[in-house]
Amino acid sequence: MTESTKTVCPYCGVGCGLEVSPPAQHGKATNRDSQGNPIWRVRGDKAHPSSQGMVCVKGATITESLDKNRLHYPMVRDSLNQEFRRVSWDEAFDLITKRIQTVRYTQGPEAICMYGSGQFQTEDYYIAQKLMKGCLGSNNFDANSRLCMSSAVAGYIQSFGSDGPPCCYDDLELTDCAFLIGTNTAECHPIIFNRLEKYHKKNRKVKMIVVDPRRTDTAAAADLHLAIRPGTDIDLLNGIAHLLMRWGYVDVGFIDECTSNFPAYAEVIRHYPPEVVARQCGISREDLETAARYWGESGRVLSMWSMGVNQSSEGTAKVRTIINLHLMTGQIGKPGAGPFSLTGQPNAMGGREAGGLAHLLPGYRVVKNAQHRAEVEDFWGLKRGQISPHPGLTAWEMITGLENGRVGLLWIAATNPAVSMPDLERTKKALWRSPFTIYQDAYYPTETAAYAHVILPAAQWSEKTGVMTNSERMVTLSPAFRQPPREAKPDWEIFAEVGCRLGFKREFAFANSKEVYAEFVQLTRNRPCDMTGISHEQLQAQGPMQWPHSSKRLYTDLRFHTPDGRARFAAYYSRGLAEPPDPEYPFVLTNGRLYGHWHTLTRTGRIEKTCALHPEPFLEIHPRDAAALGIKDQQLVEVRSRRGKAKFPAKVTKAIAPGTVFVPMHWGALWADNAEANALTHPESCPDSGQPELKACAVQLVPISMEVIVNNYQLQSLEC
Numbered sequence: 116m117t118e119s120t121k122t123v124c125p126y127c128g129v130g131c132g133l134e135v136s137p138p139a140q141h142g143k144a145t146n147r148d149s150q151g152n153p154i155w156r157v158r159g160d161k162a163h164p165s166s167q168g169m170v171c172v173k174g175a176t177i178t179e180s181l182d183k184n185r186l187h188y189p190m191v192r193d194s195l196n197q198e199f200r201r202v203s204w205d206e207a208f209d210l211i212t213k214r215i216q217t218v219r220y221t222q223g224p225e226a227i228c229m230y231g232s233g234q235f236q237t238e239d240y241y242i243a244q245k246l247m248k249g250c251l252g253s254n255n256f257d258a259n260s261r262l263c264m265s266s267a268v269a270g271y272i273q274s275f276g277s278d279g280p281p282c283c284y285d286d287l288e289l290t291d292c293a294f295l296i297g298t299n300t301a302e303c304h305p306i307i308f309n310r311l312e313k314y315h316k317k318n319r320k321v322k323m324i325v326v327d328p329r330r331t332d333t334a335a336a337a338d339l340h341l342a343i344r345p346g347t348d349i350d351l352l353n354g355i356a357h358l359l360m361r362w363g364y365v366d367v368g369f370i371d372e373c374t375s376n377f378p379a380y381a382e383v384i385r386h387y388p389p390e391v392v393a394r395q396c397g398i399s400r401e402d403l404e405t406a407a408r409y410w411g412e413s414g415r416v417l418s419m420w421s422m423g424v425n426q427s428s429e430g431t432a433k434v435r436t437i438i439n440l441h442l443m444t445g446q447i448g449k450p451g452a453g454p455f456s457l458t459g460q461p462n463a464m465g466g467r468e469a470g471g472l473a474h475l476l477p478g479y480r481v482v483k484n485a486q487h488r489a490e491v492e493d494f495w496g497l498k499r500g501q502i503s504p505h506p507g508l509t510a511w512e513m514i515t516g517l518e519n520g521r522v523g524l525l526w527i528a529a530t531n532p533a534v535s536m537p538d539l540e541r542t543k544k545a546l547w548r549s550p551f552t553i554y555q556d557a558y559y560p561t562e563t564a565a566y567a568h569v570i571l572p573a574a575q576w577s578e579k580t581g582v583m584t585n586s587e588r589m590v591t592l593s594p595a596f597r598q599p600p601r602e603a604k605p606d607w608e609i610f611a612e613v614g615c616r617l618g619f620k621r622e623f624a625f626a627n628s629k630e631v632y633a634e635f636v637q638l639t640r641n642r643p644c645d646m647t648g649i650s651h652e653q654l655q656a657q658g659p660m661q662w663p664h665s666s667k668r669l670y671t672d673l674r675f676h677t678p679d680g681r682a683r684f685a686a687y688y689s690r691g692l693a694e695p696p697d698p699e700y701p702f703v704l705t706n707g708r709l710y711g712h713w714h715t716l717t718r719t720g721r722i723e724k725t726c727a728l729h730p731e732p733f734l735e736i737h738p739r740d741a742a743a744l745g746i747k748d749q750q751l752v753e754v755r756s757r758r759g760k761a762k763f764p765a766k767v768t769k770a771i772a773p774g775t776v777f778v779p780m781h782w783g784a785l786w787a788d789n790a791e792a793n794a795l796t797h798p799e800s801c802p803d804s805g806q807p808e809l810k811a812c813a814v815q816l817v818p819i820s821m822e823v824i825v826n827n828y829q830l831q832s833l834e835c
Contacts, residue, residue: 169309354389424432572599578599582654
């Protein structure tokens with residue numbers, strides 16, 4: 116291959132366009148990685164409407180990981196105490212299908228579970244839904260999006276009658292006020308932030324508000340930084356609403372014509388006067404009033420949020436309370452305005468479209484809706500009643516299902532739950548008890564591979580063709596431009612082959628991913644996410660395409676997908692953290708991404724430049740707290756929760772609020788010693804979305820003496 120390929124970045128939900136060229140062109144020397152593999156060249160695609168030629172360090176270095184530590188062949192073992200042995204694909208498929216059939220007929224289809232990933236392409240997601248929910252009759256397909264965006268999904272559905280972020284990236288350069296809450300956009304969605312920051316600097320009248328207990332790079336760029344106490348988001352939002360109501364910044368006409376349930380909401384916010392809210396949130400009344408005035412005086416307000424809102428036992432309530440502010444001020448359905456959930460993963464949006472959570476079906480349908488089930492059954496040619504009316508197990512329920520024997524087979528693909536799940540020691544013990552685990556990934560080793568009976572080599576980005584949908588509903592083709600290594604296969608092909616061997620050859624008679632996508636989009640016809648005008652051929656010829664085709668934004672007609680066409684206000688009082696601090700565990704631990712790393716380091720841990728940016732994990736602690744405990748900068752600190760413990764070198768900084776500490780989420784057991792953030796977190800989750808409160812737990816800090824560190828270091832040096 117000599118020509119460059121236009122594709123989409125497989126990291127975060129921004130969905131940046133990339134242009135990738137072969138390792139050597141026009142007589143230039145070939146760049147190689149540390150293992151001698153030629154490196155494909157990457158640059159931003161200037162024609163891509165979402166990223167406009169910009170690219171962050173992760174996208175720029177993505178090709179450096181393609182040939183490192185790849186899984187090449189299927190391997191199996193009879194028990195987790197044994198070594199893996201290489202087998203053929205035929206042997207692996209036979210073993211898997213026999214085990215599925217055994218569990219299906221002895222325990223029932225509800226004992227079969229699949230845990231997928233927002234790194235799937237839409238075609239992978241769709242075939243997995245057809246296999247699990249259709250042919251096998253098990254709704255037990257969930258994805259790591261459950262840990263990422265499910266609160267946003269629930270919030271949109273409950274407020275608007277349907278999922279789908281109503282905004283687009285052009286709104287970043289049209290707004291009068293950007294309200295960022297629970298998002299470190301500069302590090303987690305850098306290209307979105309680049310667009311916003313450039314616009315903000317050029318337009319001094321445009322205001323930026325950032326709500327975060329940490330003074331991140333995002334907060335540093337803001338006109339107003341509200342460093343609220345963790346768990347007080349709803350207090351803040353209701354307090355802003357109280358002031359907007361008091362000052363008359365309310366769109367009465369919009370409320371009367373386009374919404375319902377406002378009286379219940381008005382009664383709630385009456386109880387959030389500024390003096391109470393400021394005290395509860397740990398901010399000044401002046402800053403609270405400034406935030407409300409910025410919102411009220413702006414003609415166009417754009418809110419953005421991510422994990423800091425979603426990963427909460429109040430996740431859905433927080434999302435809906437953000438939406439409430441837009442509804443009370445009429446800030447939706449117009450340029451520069453609206454509630455904008457920033458998707459965490461590259462194709463979490465495509466997964467939502469394809470039905471890739473345990474309570475969803477393709478085409479923005481839900482399992483509990485009898486008409487929705489019938490529509491999908493008819494389309495797939497299944498008998499009525501084949502799709503279960505009961506939502507399947509969420510990601511955490513799969514873990515508890517392993518504990519109580521409810522789960523007889525667990526199939527994990529393109530994700531690493533032995534690092535990313537909450538209450539990690541409990542998670543690992545449950546995975547160890549699994550009767551039969553299939554693990555499908557591109558890389559080996561990973562932490563989860565240690566808990567698998569079968570491991571399957573998956574083709575990844577660059578090696579398979581499919582589509583991804585980003586946060587603004589922009590669909591981009593990601594074509595294959597190199598061969599998968601050795602015997603690796605695309606995820607959808609693996610799922611389809613198992614389906615065929617289980618007796619569903621008609622249902623999986625696809626020659627390529629183009630045919631898979633063509634079938635999938637038919638299930639979106641006349642649905643809110645109608646993509647019937649999109650195909651692989653059109654994406655190849657025309658470039659990225661956004662749905663709906665009629666408008667860049669949703670709800671421009673101010674009609675919503677509820678039975679009466681009205682958006683619904685939600686009335687929530689703040690409940691606070693599921694595990695608040697107390698005298699024994701006096702600090703709140705929060706966690707998050709770093710700019711150069713991604714999830715559990717499966718890719719970025721193998722790239723020299725990103726590892727050099729962030730060589731080790733750390734613990735951010737305020738100087739006041741550090742002084743009280745006698746902690747010095749770079750001193751090793753043991754962090755303990757009710758579930759586990761971890762060790763981090765201290766980073767003493769005023770960038771974190773007193774009483775709160777921060778650690779990065781990326782490092783698992785393969786990459787650092789006892790530095791797993793999720794060894795500390797708890798599994799308490801939002802009752803509506805099932806999303807765990809990964810963002811906050813109560814901890815205590817124990818400094819480890821410098822002398823011990825020196826002695827241990829000297830001992831290790833002698834051993835070497």
